[in-house]
Amino acid sequence: MRALLGIVLGLMMLATAAGAKEEVVLGLSRNTISITTNFDGSEILVFGAVKRETPIPEGAPLEVIVTVAGPSHPVVVRRKEKRFGIWINTDAVEVDRAPSFYAINTSGPLDDILSAVEDQRHKITIPQAIRSVGAPQNITDAGAFTQSLIRIRKKSNLYQLNEGDVSIEEQTLFRTSVTLPAALTEGGYGTRIFLVRGGAIVAQYETVIDVRKVGMERWLFKLSREQSLLYGLLSLAIAIAAGWSASAVFGLLRR
């Protein structure tokens, strides 16, 4: 048994040694983002270095891809059509998983630096990050729905493709910054860094940036979910109090 374990461990070490010719050492300007009342978007600086025991390999230069993905949720994409003279929602496609936020920063044009096979395997580009299976049979152009989802979210800066935003020095140091919009959803934002040579991924590093509401925002959000009756009564009490005090103040002003 012990011998077997030893072999397995040995094999694992061999595997890591073979695969880890180049490794990512990462730094983040911040690994938690606090959503406070005056939260108005945020910027994260992602920087790091490539650690290697051997000299810089010959051939294709090093390229870096950084992705940040917000929590995924299923969404429904609806399309309007003209029926009886008015525009109404007709077809709908449910997308099983779409990240609420997705940013890709690269050191060069994505098509040039990453092969399609590697993209599919690691789900790097935006269309790959969205999982859509099983559109209803009557919809023949399901692709148009996911494309529209991407287009709409790109417009509100929720999906970003920033080609050439990663700067690399001496094939060793890299840095980039990811801009997060104000309309953020809570959750873990998976951050991945890929080192790419000649279209193939040679090393990968993953970490999570924690985005959470704090202070009053957190308290109100929790109250609304856990004590919804109390929350509702609190909303009403505030409304009545505000209505009454405005009336009282104006009554005094008139006198």
Added chain:
Amino acid sequence: MQIYLPIAEVSVNAFLLLGLGGIVGILSGMFGVGGGFLMTPLLFFIGIPPAVAVATEANQIVASSFSGVLAHFKRKTVDLRMGTVLLVGGLFGAALGVMVFNYLKAQGQVDLLVKLCYVVFLGVIGGLMFVESLSAIRNTKRGKAPKRKKHNWIHGLPFKMRFRVSGLYISVIPPLVVGVAVGILAAIMGVGGGFIMVPAMIYLLGMPTKVVVGTSLFQIIFVTAFTTMLHATTNFTVDIVLAVLLLVGGVVGAQIGTRIGIRMKAEQLRILLAIMVLVVCGKLALELLLQPAELYSIGTGGH
């Protein structure tokens, strides 16, 4: 100054919200409408998710109506008895309306229904009021005394009750029916229903305009409070921060509006409300008729 809304999960300008609340509050105090039919589309427009906008708006209407009704109480222009009868019908109608709403939501066409409701009701009511108040203004200019207390079929119904403040002696059935109808529509359209109630009280029940506004506000408080609680406990979509910003502007506006309303003639008040209703109706109708810039929309999935 940007403020992050905890439930809506968007960041918006606080002064913009205060301003919107103030303008809608003035209109609300002037006409005795909650202002929801104006505010809800405005909130969609500045990027608040529709579900949150509708629920939070109900909460804000509670505040502005309460502020407005206090001013009316001081002037004794609230018919409590009529308000209570309307309210009984209204609560019943609201519960019914929520059931209809949930059924249509399951069918996936609730947006369309809401918009069509707006266009049809705003159009019909706005048009009728506009024509009526225009002819009333013409008549007063010519020096004719306005006709009052028309006797129609409504006066033949049983269960008569005396409404002293309104100067009416009519059956309780019409106000109850009006209450139920307004309650249903209020729940479906996510508004207080004042813009339907006010004309119904004037034209169907024959109540004097001065009493109508206060009585409508009185009834709206309770119906929207009921709606707020329903949204808060079932959909978790009431955003308290958004509500506070809107209602600070709203309650102040309602006080100013009430004072403006009292100085104006009833016909002028009605024609202004009619024009406003028609403008909103026209805008919504255009949205349905013209090709939208973006044919696709994103909704939350997961059943």
